C-alpha cells in the first residue's frame with residue numbers, strides 16, 4: 001500500500017494543478033483581452049463561420065507583445081496585440097491572420113486546448129512520479145532521466161497537435177475559398193516574425209515543429225486533395 005502512496009499523491013497534485021491552471025489562465029485572459037472589432041478581419045472570419053454553419057467566430061485581442069495565437073481551454077480564440085500590430089503594419093495579410101484563426105479553431109475543435117492543460121499538469125505529475133520511482137534505483141541520475149523522458153514525451157504530443165491543427169485549418173481555409181496559400185506564406189514569415197534563435201536545440205526537442213516541415217505537410221495534403229478531385 002505504501003508503495004503506491006507517492007503515485008496517488010502525484011495524481012492528486014496533478015488534478016489540483018489542472019484546476020488551478022484553468023482558473024488562472026481564464027482570469028489572466030479576462031483581465032487582458034477585448035473582443036476584436038476589425039471590419040477587414042471580420043469579413044474573413046465570417047467566411048470561416050459560414051463554412052462551419054456558425055453565425056460568427058468571436059476573436060479576442062490578448063494584450064501582450066509576442067507574436068502568437070492561442071486557444072483557451074474554454075474555446076475562446078485569441079490573437080496577441082503584437083500579432084495584430086503586424087497585420088496593421090501590413091507585414092501580415094488578412095488572409096494570413098485568418099489562417100492563424102483557423103489553426104486555433106482546429107485546436108478547439110480537436111479538443112487540444114483542454115488536453116494541453118492536462119498535458120501540462122500531467123507532465124508535472126509524471127515527472128514527480130518518475131523522480132520518485134527512478135530516484136530509488138538510480139540516485140541523482142534518476143532525476144535527470146525523469147526530466148528528459150517527460151520533456152521528450154511532451155514535445156512529441158504537442159508536435160502532433162500542431163500538425164493536426166494545420167490540417168484542420170487547411171481544410172477549413174480551402175472550403176472557405178481562402179486556400180492554403182496564406183498558411184504557407186505565413187510560415188515563411190514566421191521565423192523572422194518570432195525572431196527565432198536558430199540552432200538552439202535539435203528539431204525533435206522543440207515544442208513547435210520546424211516551419212519547413214509544416215509547409216511540406218501542407219503540400220502533401222494539397223497534392224492529395226488535387227488528385228482526388
Ligand SMILES: [Zn+2]
Nearest residue numbers: 103107162165
Ligand atoms: Zn498550434
